Amino acid sequence: xxxxxxxxxxxxxxxxxxxxxxxxxxxxxxxxxxxxxxxxxxxxxxxxxxxxxxxxxxxxxxxxxxxxxxxxxxxxxxxxxxxxxxxxxxxxxxxxxxxxxxxxxxxxxxxxxxxxxxxxxxxxxxxxxxxxxxxxxxxxxxxxxxxxxxxxx
Amino acid sequence: xxxxxxxxxxxxxxxxxxxxxxxxxxxxxxxxxxxxxxxxxxxxxxxxxxxxxxxxxxxxxxxxxxxxxxxxxxxxxxxxxxxxxxxxxxxxxxxxxxxxxxxxxxxxxxxxxxxxxxxxxxxxxxxxxxxxxxxxxxxxxxxxxxxxxxxxxxxxxxxxxxxxxxxxxxxxxxxxxxxxxxxxxxxxxxxxxxxxxxxxxxxxxxxxxxxxxxxxxxxxxxxxxxxxxxxxxxxxxxxxxxxxxxxxxxxxxxxxxxxxxxxxxxxxxxxxxxxxxxxxxxxxxxxxxxxxxxxxxxxxxxxxxxxxxxxxxxxxxxxxxxxxxxxxxxxxxxxxxxxxxxxxxxxxxxxxxxxxxxxxxxxxxxxxxxxxxxxxxxxxxxxxxxxxxxxxxxxxxxxxxxxxxxxxxxxxxxxxxxxxxxxxxxxxxxxxxxxxxxxxxxxxxxxxxxxxxxxxxxxxxxxxxxxxxxxxxxxxxxxxxxxxxxxxxxxxxxxxxxxxxxxxxxxxxxxxxxxxxxxxxxxxxxxxxxxxxxxxxxxxxxxxxxxxxxxxxxxxxxxxxxxxxxxxxxxxxxxxxxxxxxxxxxxxxxxxxxxxxxxxxxxxxxxxxxxxxxxxxxxxxxxxxxxxxxxxxxxxxxxxxxxxxxxxxxxxxxxxxxxxxxxxxxxxxxxxxxxxxxxxxxxxxxxxxxxxxxxxxxxxxxxxxxxxxxxxxxxxxxxxxxxxxxxxxxxxxxxxxxxxxxxxxxxxxxxxxxxxxxxxxxxxxxxxxxxxxxxxxxx
Numbered sequence: 001x002x003x004x005x006x007x008x009x010x011x012x013x014x015x016x017x018x019x020x021x022x023x024x025x026x027x028x029x030x031x032x033x034x035x036x037x038x039x040x041x042x043x044x045x046x047x048x049x050x051x052x053x054x055x056x057x058x059x060x061x062x063x064x065x066x067x068x069x070x071x072x073x074x075x076x077x078x079x080x081x082x083x084x085x086x087x088x089x090x091x092x093x094x095x096x097x098x099x100x101x102x103x104x105x106x107x108x109x110x111x112x113x114x115x116x117x118x119x120x121x122x123x124x125x126x127x128x129x130x131x132x133x134x135x136x137x138x139x140x141x142x143x144x145x146x147x148x149x150x151x152x153x
Numbered sequence: 154x155x156x157x158x159x160x161x162x163x164x165x166x167x168x169x170x171x172x173x174x175x176x177x178x179x180x181x182x183x184x185x186x187x188x189x190x191x192x193x194x195x196x197x198x199x200x201x202x203x204x205x206x207x208x209x210x211x212x213x214x215x216x217x218x219x220x221x222x223x224x225x226x227x228x229x230x231x232x233x234x235x236x237x238x239x240x241x242x243x244x245x246x247x248x249x250x251x252x253x254x255x256x257x258x259x260x261x262x263x264x265x266x267x268x269x270x271x272x273x274x275x276x277x278x279x280x281x282x283x284x285x286x287x288x289x290x291x292x293x294x295x296x297x298x299x300x301x302x303x304x305x306x307x308x309x310x311x312x313x314x315x316x317x318x319x320x321x322x323x324x325x326x327x328x329x330x331x332x333x334x335x336x337x338x339x340x341x342x343x344x345x346x347x348x349x350x351x352x353x354x355x356x357x358x359x360x361x362x363x364x365x366x367x368x369x370x371x372x373x374x375x376x377x378x379x380x381x382x383x384x385x386x387x388x389x390x391x392x393x394x395x396x397x398x399x400x401x402x403x404x405x406x407x408x409x410x411x412x413x414x415x416x417x418x419x420x421x422x423x424x425x426x427x428x429x430x431x432x433x434x435x436x437x438x439x440x441x442x443x444x445x446x447x448x449x450x451x452x453x454x455x456x457x458x459x460x461x462x463x464x465x466x467x468x469x470x471x472x473x474x475x476x477x478x479x480x481x482x483x484x485x486x487x488x489x490x491x492x493x494x495x496x497x498x499x500x501x502x503x504x505x506x507x508x509x510x511x512x513x514x515x516x517x518x519x520x521x522x523x524x525x526x527x528x529x530x531x532x533x534x535x536x537x538x539x540x541x542x543x544x545x546x547x548x549x550x551x552x553x554x555x556x557x558x559x560x561x562x563x564x565x566x567x568x569x570x571x572x573x574x575x576x577x578x579x580x581x582x583x584x585x586x587x588x589x590x591x592x593x594x595x596x597x598x599x600x601x602x603x604x605x606x607x608x609x610x611x612x613x614x615x616x617x618x619x620x621x622x623x624x625x626x627x628x629x630x631x632x633x634x635x636x637x638x639x640x641x642x643x644x645x646x647x648x649x650x651x652x653x654x655x656x657x658x659x660x661x662x663x664x665x666x667x668x669x670x671x672x673x674x675x676x677x678x679x680x681x682x683x684x685x686x687x688x689x690x691x692x693x694x695x696x697x698x699x700x701x702x703x704x705x706x707x708x709x710x711x712x713x714x715x716x717x718x719x720x721x722x723x724x725x726x727x728x729x730x731x732x733x734x735x736x737x738x739x740x741x742x743x744x745x746x747x748x749x750x751x752x753x754x755x756x757x758x759x760x761x762x763x764x765x766x767x768x769x770x771x772x773x774x775x776x777x778x779x780x781x782x783x784x785x786x787x788x789x790x791x792x793x794x795x796x797x798x799x800x801x802x803x804x805x806x807x808x809x810x811x812x813x814x815x816x817x818x819x820x821x822x823x824x825x826x827x828x829x830x831x832x833x834x835x836x837x838x839x840x841x842x843x844x845x846x847x848x849x850x851x852x853x854x855x856x857x858x859x860x861x862x863x864x865x866x867x868x869x870x871x872x873x874x875x876x877x878x879x880x881x882x883x884x885x886x887x888x889x890x891x892x893x894x895x896x897x898x899x900x901x902x903x904x905x906x907x908x909x910x911x912x913x914x915x916x917x918x919x920x921x922x923x924x925x926x927x928x929x930x931x932x
Contacts, residue, residue, distance in 0.1 A: 001414070018414065021434045029433055034381045035374035039508055039556075040588040041437075044850040047507065074374035083373060090372045094364060094816065097824050098227030098557035099371030100507050106372065121863075128858040132850060134507040135227055135557055136827030138861040140820065 004064050008033065009076030019065035024048045026064050027073060035074025035103045039132075046104030046131035056111035074103045077110065086110045089148035097135030104131045109145045117152045119145070195520035196546035197257035202341045205288070205334040207260055208281040209242070213328030215309050216248045221278060222262030222341075223270040224254040224528045226557045228887050229365045229817035230270050236358040236813055237275055241282035241351060244309040244323065246358055251366075254530045254552030260341055264552070265528035266689070267779070268887030271813060275883055277344050281336065284346025288334050292326045353811065353880050362816035367554070379526040379553040380585070382513040387581040388417055389433040390574050391440035393426040394590055395643075396447055397843040398454040399679045402426065404446035410439045419443065420577050424682060425643035427570065429578055437587070453842035454679035462498040462912075465602040465623050470673035472653060476621075480667030482608075485617035489608035493712050496604050497701040498912040499895075501597040501625070501838035504558035504690055505853060509591035511555075512564070514571035515581040521548045521572050526555020527564035532632040536565075537572045540635035548572075559828070559887075561630050561688035563595040566639045573640060592853050593845035594639065596688025597838055599626035599654060603701035608667075613713035615724060617667040622698065626654030627676035630688040642682045651680050654687050657694035659702035660777035660892075662737045663724035684845045685838070691825075692778050692888035696832060696895050700913060703774035703896035707758070708909065716755045717773050717900065718748045735881075739782050739808050739870075744775055746806035746870045747784035758900070759907040766793055769801075772900025774893035780881075781809040781889040785826065789901040796921025800830055800898060803862050805890055808870040810881030819867045822890045826865065829894025831856035835914050 005014045006023075008031060015030045022041075027033045027050070039047030041060045048060040053069035077084040083091070086109055096102045105128070112119060112127040119127065124145050133141070200207040200220070211217045219238050225231040231251040239246045254264055262274045286306065293311035294301045297319055304311050312320035338344040353359075370376035395402070402424045410416055410428060415435030420427045428443055430436040456464040486492060513524040521543060527533050530550040538548040555564065567584055574582040586594075606619035628651045631637035636648040656672025677685060710720035721744055728737045747753075751771070760770045768791045775784035788802040803826050812818055835854045839847040847853035871881070899910045908923045 017432075018434065025432070025434045028381075029383075032383075033374075034377065037378075037380065037508060038585065040850060042588055042849055044588075045507065078373060087372045091364070091369055094368055094820055096227065096368050096371040097820070098507075098554065099367070099376070100378070100554075100556035102371055103374070125859045125861065130857075132507070132855060132857065134505065134828075134855060136824045136831060136856055137820075138827060138856070138858050139823050139865055142858065142861060 006064070006067060006071060008071045009073060017064060020063050023050070023059040023062045023064045023067055027059060033073045033075055037100060037103055039101065039104070045101070046108055047101055049104045049107040049131070051107055051111055054111065054114060056108045074107060077106070084110065085151040086113065086144070086148045089144040089151060093140050093144040093147060095137055095140040095144050097137050101131070101133040105133065105137070105141050109141070109148070113145065113148060113152060118149050195518055195549065196544070197520070197549040198546050200258060200260050202260040202344050203336045203338070205281060205285060205332040205336055205346065208278070209285045211323050211327045213324050215322050215324035215328070216250070217242065217244055217323070218250045218252060219278065220259045221251055221253045221274070222259040222264070222531070223274055224265045224530065224552050225367065226265055226528060226559060226887065228821045229814055231367065232363060232365045232817060233271050233813040234275070234278055235366070236361070236363065238278050238282040240356045240358045241279045242286050243306045246363055248309065256530055256534045256550045261531045262341060264530050264532070268885035269779070270885070271883050272779070272885045273342065277342060279350045280345045283348040283350050284334065284336065285332065287346065287348035288332055289323055289326055293321050296321045296326065359811070359813050360815070362814050365817055376554060379513070379524050379555045380508060380511050382524040382553070382583070384513065384515055384581040387513070387583055388429050388431055388578060389436040390427045390429045390571070390582050390584040391436045392570065392584070392586065392590060393428065393440050393443055393445060394594055395424060395682070397449055398683050399450040400424070400447040402445060403448050406444035409444035410442050413439050413442060418578065420574055423643060423645040425640050427574055427584070429574060429582065449843065450679070452678065454683065455677040455685060455840065455842060457841050458500060458837070458839045461500065461600055461625070462602045465600065465625055465675050468675040470623065471627055471676045472674050474671055474673045476669045476671035478669045480617070482617045482619060482667040482669040485667040486606070486608045486619070489616060490611040491609040491712055493607045493609070493708055494605065495705055495708055495911060496602070497704060498603070499601045499697040499700055500913070501600045501685060502690065502832055502836045503592060503597050503838055503853065504560055504562040504595050504688070505592055505836070505855065506556045506558035506562050506564070506595065508556035509586035509588055510563035510567035510595065511583070511585040512567040512571040513581060513583045514568070514575035516575040516579060517581070519547065521575065523550045523568045523572055524553055525550060525564055525568045526553055527562070527568050528552070529561065529565065529632065533565060533568045535633040536635040536638070537569055540569055540641065541572060541576055559691035560693070561596055563591060563639070565630065569635070569638045570640050589848040592848045594684045596630050596686055598690030598693065599624045599687045599697070601694070601697040601701070605701060605705040607705065607709045609709065609713055613715065615665050615709055618665045619669045620659060620671070620702065622656045622672040622701070623675050624654065624656045624672070624694065625677060625685070626656070626674050626687045627651055628680055628683060628686045629654035630686060639682070639686065647681055654693070657698045659698055660695070661702060661706070661775065662728065662740045663706070663721070664727040664729070665724065685840070691828065692892055695776065695778055695888065695892040696829060699774060699776040699892045700895035700899065703776065703893055704899050704909070704911065707772065707896070707900040707903065711758055711903070714757050716757055718744060718753055719755055721773070721775065734780070736777065736782070740775065743782050743784040743806040743808050743870050744773070746868050747773065747786050747804050750806065750866050750868050751786045751804045753786070758904040760904050767791070768793055768905040770901045770903070770905025772897045772902070772904055774896035774900060776889065776892040778885070778889035778892055780884040781807070781886055783807045783889045783893060785890070785893045785897045787894070787897040787901045789898065789905055791902055791905045791920065793906070793924060796917040796919070796924060798834060798898070798902060798915050798920055799860070800862050800901070802864045804866045804868070806868045806870045807886070807890060809884045809886040809889070810871065811883040812869055812871055813883060815869060818869065818886055821887060822867045823865050825887070825890040826894055827856055827861070829891040830860065830898065833895040833898040833913055833915060834860065835916065837914050
């Protein structure tokens with residue numbers, strides 16, 4: 001165990017943990033940030049996605065000791081009580097079914113749009129390809145990304 | 154009295170708030186925030202279904218909470234209940250909230266199953282809401298000193314017809330008080346008051362599309378799920394499953410983990426093993442490090458997945474079933490101008506929940522509370538009480554949102570495991586399966602092997618149909634039965650015989666004079682402690698059965714050189730027998746609506762043979778699930794060089810009777826069609842003779858963003874296709890859309906390529922092999 005300091009959603013936290021611990025468990029169990037979720041622990045599904053230094057990152061396979069930079073979780077997307085345009089698009093399109101994967105969908109889409117605000121359909125498909133949903137909300141997710149892209153224009 | 158204690162907790166601050174929140178940051182209604190009972194207390198007797206107070210609570214501020222004994226699998230069921238009940242109660246939708254699936258505060262309406270929540274329990278909820286309205290009008294009559302027929306009610310405000318200024322609110326009449334109204338009904342499902350439900354014409358919210366109340370909190374991260382429950386003193390557990398099916402645990406080396414950080418205990422009984430640690434990552438590490446000695450079984454546990462269907466066809470069925478015949482199939486086949494035969498195979502397909510199974514169990518106060526996403530909260534409660542030998546009143550199950558896998562998933566197993574471990578450890582235990590554990594050991598949708606035979610006369614009319622189905626469904630997870638969960642089997646606790654599932658028959662309404670139908674169950678060598686245990690998966694047998702029946706009708710259409718839509722309509726329109734439930738006219742209506750929406754051009758299959766790399770085609774299939782009927786069309790692009798299939802477009806014509814929330818229904822249909830597409834293109838449980846080998850999202854692929862169709866059209870065919878037909882009530886709509894998808898895609902692949910795919914999934918390598926082998930119609 002050792003002290004690790006993380007900056008998450010603008011707030012610094014110090015936790016006493018094994019530095020090999022995947023970031024996901026620190027966020028969920030120590031910092032009570034439940035947006036990122038355990039889906040596979042293998043980096044295959046995207047449920048645990050957070051954004052670190054602008055990059056969508058799979059926190060289930062990221063040792064906490066390897067984190068260099070500020071972390072944004074789903075809870076940190078809203079600013080001053082206003083949902084991020086991606087989240088607003090998600091509600092407008094009524095995307096989630098069970099919703100369990102939607103952290104991964106939203107965070108991956110947010111990072112995608114940050115890098116490419118106006119992606120083509122093919123770029124959306126390719127950019128989201130590794131983010132899985134078992135309710136198969138893909139059609140609505142893609143519609144919401146296009147809606148958010150227009151809002152960001 | 155339960156309703157009194159419920160009112161107490163509604164008033165009490167500082168209770169554990171476990172979910173149902175849609176407050177978030179979105180500015181949506183804050184009224185859907187509803188507290189769960191305290192973690193303290195108990196026992197937890199059943200809510201009295203004959204008390205109106207068990208169903209509806211109205212507060213001083215005029216808000217109401219509905220207590221519904223169902224669960225919401227992410228399809229907007231709770232929103233639909235609020236719409237129906239608000240309508241009957243005459244209260245604004247935004248002033249209502251809904252609590253679902255807590256065994257101690259919601260009447261046992263069975264949780265979810267068969268997608269019948271709206272169809273069946275929707276009527277109960279409408280009746281109790283109508284009764285509450287009636288009682289409130291009587292109270293209003295006394296308060297306003299006017300007969301009930303002189304009163305009007307709107308959005309929870311009762312006023313005089315002649316003097317709208319003379320009024321009283323529901324909150325003023327009943328807020329903070331009990332109704333104390335006794336209902337009648339021999340069963341929960343028959344619960345009713347004196348009041349009559351409104352006519353369809355009087356319903357204002359039903360048929361509208363308010364946004365689902367659960368969505369904002371799923372988008373802003375504020376929702377608390379079953380995976381998120383935290384309790385003081387809680388610990389984390391991970392199971393260690395046998396390395397091969399049917400293995401016997403002969404030695405546990407606890408010293409291999411005793412000195413690991415956070416280690417608390419290894420819990421072992423027979424072949425069930427779990428490691429309990431203080432922190433989650435510690436439990437994961439300890440479960441990986443624990444040294445166990447297993448003895449493999451001496452004989453193969455099952456055929457490999459490649460040999461499964463050959464085995465199933467050769468096996469002696471575990472249940473003997475005689476074929477049921479109508480007409481004289483033998484005579485029809487002997488006099489046929491043409492006989493078509495085909496075999497179809499569907500593998501085991503997993504529930505494969507997006508989050509592995511999980512539950513939290515709290516043994517405080519000599520009670521047992523289980524927080525779970527299992528859609529069968531009530532049967533889990535009964536089963537756990539029997540499993541732990543505790544009185545039912547001491548066991549409570551609190552349903553919370555979770556990853557859906559649409560059926561009887563391993564969530565049930567995790568609930569039993571958490572409860573067992575919590576009792577052993579004496580602290581709240583959170584158990585979660587790992588990905589490989591979930592994908593290998595969760596309950597499976599059963600594999601099927603079909604043999605079909607059809608007869609055509611000289612005019613290419615279908616004169617006979619022979620359907621023979623075999624299903625590997627010999628160890629089926631039960632309901633109240635605690636012996637069918639995996640932990641019980643691993644502990645050596647077994648019922649005398651396995652809970653056998655069943656086979657099934659096609660749902661179509663084709664008029665074929667001579668039919669023979671047979672369905673049988675076959676067992677696999679390993680009966681107990683098997684990863685090939687089955688459990689209901691979103692219309693348990695429907696997708697498999699419809700793959701065979703609707704692919705084969707297509708083969709008959711090809712043999713008749715007929716258009717696939719025209720051929721089906723001819724078989725439907727030939728009907729001269731009783732159609733009292735309008736199933737035939739509704740079939741015709743959805744087939745026509747799907748074809749019209751798609752822009753179907755009438756021609757036989759296959760499509761003109763193109764020489765390019767990409768072959769295109771379209772396919773149709775239709776089916777009933779209960780009283781709900783759907784017809785679906787898939788348009789595919791098949792890459793002849795890679796075998797890759799992309800379904801470019803989907804159309805669904807859907808008739809489930811009365812629609813409560815059209816937009817939410819359309820979304821559910823879109824998603825369900827894609828679930829069917831995933832099962833058509835990707836999903837298959839792979840195994841060798843001792844273990845499941847498809848264990849993660851690489852070896853057990855699922856649909857991806859890149860598979861998504863370019864266009865999905867959903868048509869709600871809920872208009873009246875028959876002048877004499879009365880208004881239909883609401884039917885279940887969570888499963889039917891999945892049913893025809895496998896056949897629609899297979900039929901489209903044939904139309905595109907002239908190659909018939911008779912085994913799902915249509916993975917690239919399987920399609921490519923079929924294209925190279927030029928496996929064409931056997932006739």
